[in-house]
Amino acid sequence: MLTVKLPGLELKNPIMPASGCFGFGREFAKLYDLSKLGAIMIKATTLEPRFGNPTPRVAETPSGMLNAIGLQNPGLKKVMEEELPWLSQFDVPIIANIAGSTVEEYVEVAKEISKAPNVKALELNISCPNVKQGGIMFGTVPEVAGHLTEAVKNVSSVPVYVKLSPNVTDIVAMAKAVEKAGADGITMINTLLGMRIDVKTGRSIIANGTGGLSGPAVKPIAVRMIYQVSQSVEIPVIGMGGIMNVDDCIEFLQAGAKAVAIGTANFVNPYVCVELIDALPNRLKELGFDHVNECVGRSWKDEKSSSNSCP
Amino acid sequence: MLTVKLPGLELKNPIMPASGCFGFGREFAKLYDLSKLGAIMIKATTLEPRFGNPTPRVAETPSGMLNAIGLQNPGLKKVMEEELPWLSQFDVPIIANIAGSTVEEYVEVAKEISKAPNVKALELNISCPNVKQGGIMFGTVPEVAGHLTEAVKNVSSVPVYVKLSPNVTDIVAMAKAVEKAGADGITMINTLLGMRIDVKTGRSIIANGTGGLSGPAVKPIAVRMIYQVSQSVEIPVIGMGGIMNVDDCIEFLQAGAKAVAIGTANFVNPYVCVELIDALPNRLKELGFDHVNECVGRSWKDEKSSSNSCP
Amino acid sequence: MIKAWMEIISNRPIAKNIYKMELKGELVQRITRPGQFVQIKVDDSFDLLLRRPISIAEYNAEKNTMTLIYRAEGAGTKRLSRKKASELVDVFGPLGNGFPVEETKEKALLVGGGIGVPPLYELSKQLVQNGVEVVHVLGFSTKAAVFYEQEFKELGETFVATVDGTFGAKGTVMDIINEQRFTFETLYTCGPTPMLKAIEEAFPHKKVFLSLEERMGCGIGACFACVRRTKTDANDSGYKKICTDGPVFRIGEVMLEC
Amino acid sequence: MIKAWMEIISNRPIAKNIYKMELKGELVQRITRPGQFVQIKVDDSFDLLLRRPISIAEYNAEKNTMTLIYRAEGAGTKRLSRKKASELVDVFGPLGNGFPVEETKEKALLVGGGIGVPPLYELSKQLVQNGVEVVHVLGFSTKAAVFYEQEFKELGETFVATVDGTFGAKGTVMDIINEQRFTFETLYTCGPTPMLKAIEEAFPHKKVFLSLEERMGCGIGACFACVRRTKTDANDSGYKKICTDGPVFRIGEVMLEC
Numbered sequence A, B: 001m002l003t004v005k006l007p008g009l010e011l012k013n014p015i016m017p018a019s020g021c022f023g024f025g026r027e028f029a030k031l032y033d034l035s036k037l038g039a040i041m042i043k044a045t046t047l048e049p050r051f052g053n054p055t056p057r058v059a060e061t062p063s064g065m066l067n068a069i070g071l072q073n074p075g076l077k078k079v080m081e082e083e084l085p086w087l088s089q090f091d092v093p094i095i096a097n098i099a100g101s102t103v104e105e106y107v108e109v110a111k112e113i114s115k116a117p118n119v120k121a122l123e124l125n126i127s128c129p130n131v132k133q134g135g136i137m138f139g140t141v142p143e144v145a146g147h148l149t150e151a152v153k154n155v156s157s158v159p160v161y162v163k164l165s166p167n168v169t170d171i172v173a174m175a176k177a178v179e180k181a182g183a184d185g186i187t188m189i190n191t192l193l194g195m196r197i198d199v200k201t202g203r204s205i206i207a208n209g210t211g212g213l214s215g216p217a218v219k220p221i222a223v224r225m226i227y228q229v230s231q232s233v234e235i236p237v238i239g240m241g242g243i244m245n246v247d248d249c250i251e252f253l254q255a256g257a258k259a260v261a262i263g264t265a266n267f268v269n270p271y272v273c274v275e276l277i278d279a280l281p282n283r284l285k286e287l288g289f290d291h292v293n294e295c296v297g298r299s300w301k302d303e304k305s306s307s308n309s310c311p
Numbered sequence C, D: 001m002i003k004a005w006m007e008i009i010s011n012r013p014i015a016k017n018i019y020k021m022e023l024k025g026e027l028v029q030r031i032t033r034p035g036q037f038v039q040i041k042v043d044d045s046f047d048l049l050l051r052r053p054i055s056i057a058e059y060n061a062e063k064n065t066m067t068l069i070y071r072a073e074g075a076g077t078k079r080l081s082r083k084k085a086s087e088l089v090d091v092f093g094p095l096g097n098g099f100p101v102e103e104t105k106e107k108a109l110l111v112g113g114g115i116g117v118p119p120l121y122e123l124s125k126q127l128v129q130n131g132v133e134v135v136h137v138l139g140f141s142t143k144a145a146v147f148y149e150q151e152f153k154e155l156g157e158t159f160v161a162t163v164d165g166t167f168g169a170k171g172t173v174m175d176i177i178n179e180q181r182f183t184f185e186t187l188y189t190c191g192p193t194p195m196l197k198a199i200e201e202a203f204p205h206k207k208v209f210l211s212l213e214e215r216m217g218c219g220i221g222a223c224f225a226c227v228r229r230t231k232t233d234a235n236d237s238g239y240k241k242i243c244t245d246g247p248v249f250r251i252g253e254v255m256l257e258c
């Protein structure tokens, strides 16, 4: 009752850790068997190794957190030679999150990493708001995002999902632009740009100044955007943004996501992904669903047949 | 140590209730003396009375709430004839929040309401995301917002503050556009568009579908935007978005706001505004400030002299 | 109304997921009528941001105590149910108008559904005190959810229906009402909207008072979250606020939905 | 490491804003070294979302107990300080590498500042057990903030400095170190970064182990929140993670800031 089919992906269940919150899986493999997961979205990989931003890189906010990791990662070569081969011991599809400062960098990473046998899809991180060059630019202008998507599609051996940034006026326009450019799917949302000031020092807690907001605080924004986008495009959406419990997962599916990713919650409860996978069937049954797919888009599918506004 | 001077406004203190969370003051007047407040931002007034959206109109979210009131208000005539005269018994400047579906409607309301003796400033609500006509449009396109600001400035007898919507890609561009159009100040942020689905019914809890997110959850976004805007314009910013306690007030001032408004917190603690006013002097002293103005913009003023990034 | 810390005297389950909480504090002095409610801040964390509106089920001005009966269903009421005696709760109230006890001189019919039953208890007590004869019709989903049947019986004739027939009559309060054909001067009711609608349809010419529910922001009339259109005025902007003009309305005063 | 509910045995103030919490549970069996830490979820609400890293100040594998000593300053540790005996806390750990006890055969100098003092206590106990002579230098802001002076004295010579001179020597741990000119085989230290820096500068050629702090996300090496550049490698991407490669590092292993 949990299997989900998406371009390039045959998921045992619709639950996967979100990029950047799970590294390359080594740490969580000490806690549980990664083969239980629907998929794994690995940390953003760039062409060269990156150290990232100065610390502090995280700060807590009400029901949320800010991060400005700055895409720290060991670089394409090491990911191809060490991380992905290590991950291949698990029976789980890998979605490789890739980032870059130029179209050429994205293209180069996409071309190589999509050849790894366990990489079943790419996730184009066009929206990381932390990295000063690139990131924010690609993700906020429809044409730019479309152009990048097309370039990556041309070289990728696997389906390409584009990860949308919520820091835009018109999320539907972004989604349509990447769909038109050939994206096989959409993942959303990345973090919202935020800031927290330490009143004692008068300065940002995060050394970088601003950071990306994630966690339950952003959930209503994620749900709204998924609700809007999933109705406007034909390609599937993988939803994320503040999911903490099984009802949150179902809320995202009902909003229109076909599968969900869990980010920040992994820090709060390192076992959250497997606990959600275990809890999902019962909760679905309780709510009267025989298969997880039945939830998908229910919020707007229902709307079309009956209106909930006052006569 | 709390007085603040802003265009049109001589504030006893920098604390005021935000529009829509305080009605026209009648209810809170039963709880405390409204003359204690720095100012009052009254509920959005439109030319004609409005009933607003179907109910439910509010929903709770993690550390936040959604609302889709739909600008319910008794209309310009009643506000001029009943609400404002009633408020004139208190020694407190009124900031009249105005809304409309067309430029003409805004202009008409602005022209009349700015003549009321206790209305010391207007707050142009260009960003209410709930009303299908108008609202979202004015607040998300710099040129449109600028045009509206200019039109209202032409007829207003008092300074005009423009209330920015956070649902945009480039908040600084919006701020600059309204500054250029003659705005005397900026208030920010209005609510973020969000949604919550009841998993049992599969539908939005809010009858309107989507609603505006406010409360502590949005605070990091508000702080970031105020930080960006206050550095980019010469006109003053009144900050709001998730303020709950005295440290939150100071955080907003340090981000660059000259005064702050309290919205959702009034529902959580109906005495919050006066409690903050009472608590502010001590906390300022504790942090080493002699006057509230010393906090303003400290986060970016400090930055200019010394960098906090790694060498 | 005031915002006050009230002390929990007791807090315990009385039916499946139904809790009874007794609170003590000066706020009780301000209660004027049965059917008023309070807004509770579950705890001092922000994640459950809003206050929860709960009706006053019983109050005793001499002892400074009041009783709330609530269903622990969502996150907030579940947290509330874990509170223990001697802990303090942040209560704002009393709020709303309440039931007009004085509208009945002789005989009243009280109809409650599920978690709408509690406010009828204080109402019934006060009616009885005024020499009014009361008849109660209470509806629940199932036997495990039934509460206060005994307490109501002590005040007057009491009929109970459960949807699944596991206790009392099988069906809804309307089934009992249709069968028993009660005579009464006034009908007071609180419960789910479909029940209120059925009552409204059944007794269009009677003196009926209905207590409504809606999701609330402020609870005091400032935010326009809880409005209902006035009946006479469906196409323009006439409205009443449930939190201040209500929660109790005279039949026909407002539209039951939207 | 495991995530476990541990029972609070006691939780009480031992100095101004400083609390000592004793916890019981199987998790203790997994602790391998002094200087390891745990990540605590303060309660089940979301508003204080992240876990709080707190060092293990003492542990007893036989009794299944461990002690945390923490300053109640921010929202989370304040909430923690209100917890009572017999309540359960959600603990994840043990995390990090801890102090290498085996690196000292004869004499160790232990230098702690403020809330960096606690992990040195278990370290000192284990060193003493191994027959090592220990000298403690502890720095606090003021008399009211001093804690565990007696406990350390029982293990070895103990010097205390307070910044305002209200207890022990006036000044910082460095003033004592400069004055006393201790001889030692190994120096173990934990405390604020300026203190660690001063020690690093004072003993560039000694065997020194420093325990670092940083704001954390995951606590297990997955999120890259808590990195430090490796010293040899300041211009490229060499780094270590405080949560897994640390919190204890050998002098010179990583840069102390950024």
Ligand SMILES: Cc1cc2nc3c(=O)[nH]c(=O)nc-3n(C[C@H](O)[C@H](O)[C@H](O)COP(=O)(O)OP(=O)(O)OC[C@H]3O[C@@H](n4cnc5c(N)ncnc54)[C@H](O)[C@@H]3O)c2cc1C
Pocket (backbone or CB within 6 Å): B059, B060, C037, C050, C051, C052, C053, C054, C055, C056, C069, C070, C071, C072, C073, C074, C075, C076, C077, C078, C115, C118, C119, C212, C213, C214, C215, C216, C247
């Ligand atoms: C005037 C009035 C009197 C009430 N009296 C009682 C009573 O005596 N006993 C009782 O059990 N319940 C009563 N209710 C309903 C009660 O307010 C809700 O069951 C409760 O707020 C749900 O909170 P939660 O934490 O369980 O749910 P959550 O889902 O966590 O609540 C989330 C938010 O939605 C609001 N909400 C959810 N359901 C409702 C609802 N049905 N009505 C209003 N707000 C809702 C909550 O207040 C909160 O703001 C009353 C409601 C009103 C308006």
Ligand SMILES: Cc1cc2nc3c(=O)[nH]c(=O)nc-3n(C[C@H](O)[C@H](O)[C@H](O)COP(=O)(O)OP(=O)(O)OC[C@H]3O[C@@H](n4cnc5c(N)ncnc54)[C@H](O)[C@@H]3O)c2cc1C
Pocket (backbone or CB within 6 Å): A059, A060, D037, D050, D051, D052, D053, D054, D055, D056, D069, D070, D071, D072, D073, D074, D075, D076, D077, D078, D115, D118, D119, D212, D213, D214, D215, D216, D247
């Ligand atoms: C490895 C390690 C061991 C520690 N051991 C101890 C100990 O034994 N006793 C003790 O009192 N403190 C210790 N600390 C510091 C302790 O983690 C912080 O004081 C605590 O997290 C602050 O939480 P709060 O709720 O009081 O503050 P808040 O301001 O509410 O915290 C907000 C967020 O910032 C984080 N944070 C705030 N200050 C710090 C800090 N100084 N270091 C790391 N994260 C911080 C919190 O964990 C939380 O995520 C240790 C820190 C680390 C990294």
Ligand SMILES: Cc1cc2nc3c(=O)[nH]c(=O)nc-3n(C[C@H](O)[C@H](O)[C@H](O)COP(=O)(O)O)c2cc1C
Pocket (backbone or CB within 6 Å): A018, A019, A020, A021, A043, A044, A067, A069, A071, A097, A125, A128, A163, A189, A190, A191, A213, A214, A215, A216, A218, A240, A241, A242, A243, A261, A262, A263, A264, A265, D217, D223
């Ligand atoms: C510490 C941290 C690091 C992240 N790194 C990445 C990343 O490398 N690439 C990416 O696309 N998203 C990254 N994200 C965003 C998450 O994948 C996710 O989109 C976002 O956090 C919202 O989900 P959540 O609320 O469940 O965390 C990161 C988030 C966090 C908190």
Ligand SMILES: Cc1cc2nc3c(=O)[nH]c(=O)nc-3n(C[C@H](O)[C@H](O)[C@H](O)COP(=O)(O)O)c2cc1C
Pocket (backbone or CB within 6 Å): B018, B019, B020, B021, B043, B044, B067, B069, B071, B097, B125, B128, B163, B189, B190, B191, B213, B214, B215, B216, B218, B240, B241, B242, B243, B261, B262, B263, B264, B265, C217, C223
């Ligand atoms: C119930 C409600 C009604 C609101 N009505 C208005 C309004 O009429 N005009 C307006 O400009 N903003 C309105 N707002 C937005 C607030 O003034 C404020 O900008 C926003 O809520 C963020 O502040 P907060 O987090 O402190 O509530 C409303 C907010 C709420 C919660």
Ligand code: FES
Pocket (backbone or CB within 6 Å): C215, C216, C217, C218, C219, C220, C221, C222, C223, C224, C225, C226, C227, C241, C242, C243, C244
């Ligand atoms: S709840 Fe705010 S007006 Fe009724």
Ligand code: FES
Pocket (backbone or CB within 6 Å): D215, D216, D217, D218, D219, D220, D221, D222, D223, D224, D225, D226, D227, D241, D242, D243, D244
């Ligand atoms: S806290 Fe996540 S890597 Fe150290």
